[in-house]
Amino acid sequence: MYTEVRPAGRNIAASDLAGIGPSVTNALSSHLTAEVRHEGARWVQEYRCGVPVAPPTAMGPASGSGTTLTFWPDSGIFETVECSFTVLAERFRELAFLNRGLSISLTDARRPGELGSDHFLGEIRDFVVSLDASVGSPIHLDTIAFAWEDSRMAGTAEVALRWCTSPEEQVRSFANSQPTPYGGTHVVGFRKGVADAINAYARKRRLLKAAVPISPRTGSARD
Incomplete structure (x- = not known):
């Protein structure tokens, strides 16, 4: 997962889960979908094992701006591909503390009936x-x-x-x-x-x- 945030009046803060950028995340994923919302348009591109399936495709209008990356860790590379809610929560909490004005929400929807969620905001x-x-x-x-x-x-x-x-x-x-x-x-x-x-x-x-x-x-x- 990779996020890029620009809190008002501050320098850009690029952050990720393990000190790596989106290109490395893509290479280590069996499937990754990138969605970009920019200037009223929504663009989507899919990748398989780091290779684009097709060129970026316009998917209609979009409100606001931002980038969403959805990825599945490659089971052929990692021994386990299940993400830890606790580890992610701790890292997101740090990022919220370190970047004043940044709000992060984390939701675990993997197990129906056991929905876990948390929200981080602070300084x-x-x-x-x-x-x-x-x-x-x-x-x-x-x-x-x-x-x-x-x-x-x-x-x-x-x-x-x-x-x-x-x-x-x-x-x-x-x-x-x-x-x-x-x-x-x-x-x-x-x-x-x-x-x-x-x-x-x-x-x-x-x-x-x-x-x-x-x-x-x-x-x-x-x-």
Whole structure:
């Protein structure tokens, strides 16, 4: 599944389920149908095992605009072709948090009488609040959140954090809506910024103890 969204006043955010684009999804599908609604017309094209069955076909008028891809994973490639509602729900929840103003609805209609559905809408501040259960109770109820744009990266960076009672930190980082579990320069910069801000505040409030002078001769603290 591949979606392309453009929230008002923000840069385009392309997202998918596993960090791949629609061409890869098509190649891994036994059957894929692409429907494009643009400028009042609806166009449809079908593919079998990544190969188009026919050229794009005009299927009449359409209201609004957007793209819908419907696909069936190829059982000749994957051991299992049944999608997990839980995994999809978690990923869509992340995307809704990371792209403010983006609303995502997920419905599981595979089993009649056991219809599962969920709706996701929020922002990065809500993402941090949702993690509280696993990191201990919050020390302060407020969540610090801010965003800034920089022409050098042609995009927006957002940060949210909350102080909790857990002795261990939990950092969830993303770049272009994709998880970066191994960190990166954006995580290094965040850590340095937080440390500098806390040190500056502590010095201004005289909360830091004076540094103990070190003897240049012995390398130990002077009496």
